[in-house]
Amino acid sequence: MGGVINAVIQPEPPGLMLAQIQNGPTQMVSGNIFEGLLRYSPKLEPLPELAESWSASEDAKTYTFKLRKGVTWHDGKPFTSADVLFSIEMLKQTHARARNNLAQVDKVEAPDDYTVVFTLKQPFGPFLGIFEVGSMPMVPKHLYEGTDWKTNAYNNAPIGTGPFMFKEWQKGSFIRLVKNPNYYEKGKPYIDEIYWQIIPDAAARSVAYETGKVDVLPGGSVENFDVPRLSKLKDTCVTGAGWEFFSPLAWLWLNNRQGPLADKRVRQAIMYAIDRDFAKDVIWNGLGKVATGPSASTIKYYTSDVPKYPYDPAKAKALLKEAGYKGEKIRLLPLAYGETWQRWGEAVKQNLQDVGMNIETIATDVAGGNQKIGDWDYDIAFTYLYQYGDPALGVGRNYVSSAIAKGQVFNNVEGYSNPEIDKLFADGAVATPDSKRKEIYEKAQKILVEDVPVAWMLELQFPTIMRCKVKNLITTGIGVNDGFKDAWLDK
């Protein structure tokens, strides 16, 4: 046991204080420093982490968590229920997703040091799905209470309860984590140190792996067209697992408000016009899966029993004609996330031109693109979003009319408004039992697929490439984001 793992982190995280910064790279590094109350299996069943057991009341309105005893922060102070209460208060102010997730919580109490009781305003179906480290990281009360959180010195040298401790960050070069010798799971972690290497250029990241300088390329670290080549290298193992909790789904925002796209038939024509199998097989090198609707097949209550949109240019043309489309100009915003996305933008443009649509590509960087989308100044725009395991957490936000708010991205920017859908998502979040939720969400999926508020493209797969000697890195549905706890090196 022991040893050092060199992994790539891309891009360099802005900071490591997970309670205040929630972008992907921050979570990937800090998910080993901080912990949540629960983890999730690849099937998204809750697993113990800082909570060793939990139970729900009959009416599904009270949840009791029993905390693990003998857990200490990296500075030696004990972790107790007071930390949980403090973390929740802090997260409500600093963590937008946690605030939304906690909206149904009426009160949180700690009857003793190792028990936390959540009382909900009404039953909330996905409640047990909101406790993973990125969604609800535990923060040390003794270091943050009464301080200015934004400028607290521990933001730059974070203290958590996790299997690894922060050691060093050479900005622009690497972040170094070392083993927590007092970790509560005896014997773990097995690895002594993790170096997260910061290499900004995608080709240089591939070379770093090829030349043996790094051992792990987490999903999304290299361009997709490099994946097949790197996968074939000696002693290299590849897995697409570890993204089940996030379930990234790619789609095209379609601006439902104005122009030809306000007509449902034009939006349906777009679904028929785009060769999504080509995108999967050629642009994404066979990785991923063609999406059937608003839910990825990996999240709860998914159904494939929805209207289908196979690649059918003739049908697309017929629908466009029926809708009276006369070649009005349509602006397409590709996603500035690198070469793969650029190529995808080209392919979609070609598909749409083939059925007679007049497409103009607008080139922007990510910040510029986000502003255009947030200001509704677009016709078609690429995006991909995480779904967080449950339609109430990661699907509804893109389709309910209460999520239409100008100036923001990742909500209902397409401007789709359907009272029936609003009601279904409102009911689905609080319905019991599970079978009732299933029924509601299946109905919602059918309606949405018929209406095509956005054009669903692919369930993305971000393969993790690593040396085969790295074992057990991906054991949960959160993957590399909290995975180094169980990882070990085969010598």
Add this chain to the structure above:
Amino acid sequence: MLSFVAQRVVKGVIVLLAIVVLNFFLIRLAPGDPAVVMAGEAGASDQVFVKQLREKFGLDKPLPEQLFIYVKGVVALDLGFSFRQQAPVAKLIGERLPATLLLTLTAFAISLMLGVLFGTFAARFAGTFLDTAITVFALIFYAMPIFWVALMGILLFSVTMDWLPSFGYETVGANLTGFAHAVDVAKHLIMPAMTLGLFFMATYTRMTRASMLEVKRLDFVKTARAKGLSDAVIQRRHVLRNALLPVVTLAGVHAGTLIGGAVITETVFAWPGIGRLMYDALLQRDYNLLLGVFVTCSIMVLIFNLITDLVYRLVDPRIEFAS
């Protein structure tokens, strides 16, 4: 000379303030909102969150007020706070500046020395095979984009031959000290410095050659030759010295802009310098950090311009400091 320097410094400060104001508005002209970028990265962009961020950045204040706050800070030598990186801008720049200076000054020294050397040779042996060879190579290096040279260098020297490291400033985790550390850094420096230096070297080669050939035709060279001076003395003392003036001008301009030019090199080779800091800050619309880097670069340009003017005087004593 002192009054000359003092005058230039005062002018420099005025130029700097103008640059700050101009950049302040230019950055904000680009579409993209730092609050929305950060909210987007957080995977949640509800109204409360974006509003909170705007207040935190001071972006909710009117633009003239934002400018006033920023300029007041700069005058007091405070470059502000990067909310994205949760650290003072001056600290972030200070951490990265040494690596960039090491890279750019090495590249600059290599390019200037080799450029002048090759240019002199080419002029001395004008019309011969050596001249053609130097000119052709210079043209090739001048024409190749930096990122391509960098990638080819990595392919050849790292992947194929395994001679040089492909990325970074030092071997991570090796914990080397003293001489061993210096050697390690030098190994990491070779490829990025050569990549960045080759382009400029090509420029100086061509410039030196052209300039020397021009000076060679002038009357005073004929006179020197008539006086019976040796060819080496004529080349070194009369031709080269006069031919260097345009090269010095060009080098002065280049030296100031090398920091900006290092963006691509630093990105490809994962060199932890200020160029990359600037690039990231731009993509993330980290206004304070971006302005801070611009101010730093502007100061560099002003300093190098001043040095250029002083060097002029050394190269050609006929030039006087106008006061």
